Amino acid sequence: MTRKRRSIYYNDARHYSLFVFEPPMALEDAWVPIDEVASTNIDTFIYGVARGDGVFYPSKVDHQFGSEMVGQFRQNAYWRTWYNMKSLEERGLDPLSVLIDRAHEKGM
Numbered sequence: 711m712t713r714k715r716r717s718i719y720y721n722d723a724r725h726y727s728l729f730v731f732e733p734p735m736a737l738e739d740a741w742v743p744i745d746e747v748a749s750t751n752i753d754t755f756i757y758g759v760a761r762g763d764g765v766f767y768p769s770k771v772d773h774q775f776g777s778e779m780v781g782q783f784r785q786n787a788y789w790r791t792w793y794n795m796k797s798l799e800e801r802g803l804d805p806l807s808v809l810i811d812r813a814h815e816k817g818m
Contacts, residue, residue, distance in 0.1 A: 717751045722758040723766055729787040734797030740805070741812045748816035755813050759806065766795055767805045 721727070721743045731739040744755060759766050764775030776783070776792035783789040798805045 716754050718754040718756060719747050719750075719752040720756045720758065724758075724761075724787070724791060728766065728791040728794050731790065731794055733790060733793035734800075735794040737803075737808070739794075740798060740803075740808050744809055744812040744816055744818065748818065753818055755809070755818050757806070757809055766791065768799060 723743070726746075727739075727743050731742075743757065747755070760772070761775055764777065765772045766775050768774055774795075776788060779788065780792065783792065795805055798808060
């Protein structure tokens with residue numbers, strides 16, 4: 711039996727998506743990590759959901775990045791990361807489900 715070849719893409723979640731959009735993040739902005747590779751041969755998408763200081767989504771097993779720094783962010787990029795994720799959550803959207811659903815829509 712021949713195994714199907716897979717093309718895997720890893721997105722680190724910060725530098726090309728969470729850092730660049732002004733909060734509140736539009737749904738179209740949240741889709742960018744998927745949309746930018748959807749018309750390629752990529753069929754498997756991996757999203758880097760964490761740094762050493764927390765995860766970029768609400769979690770029951772780890773603390774959320776930035777939760778201890780609200781109001782004290784030392785870099786604009788960190789402020790954007792926190793508020794972009796929160797803007798999705800405040801609309802009742804799970805940041806990871808937004809990406810998963812979009813990837814499935816695009817055949818990934």
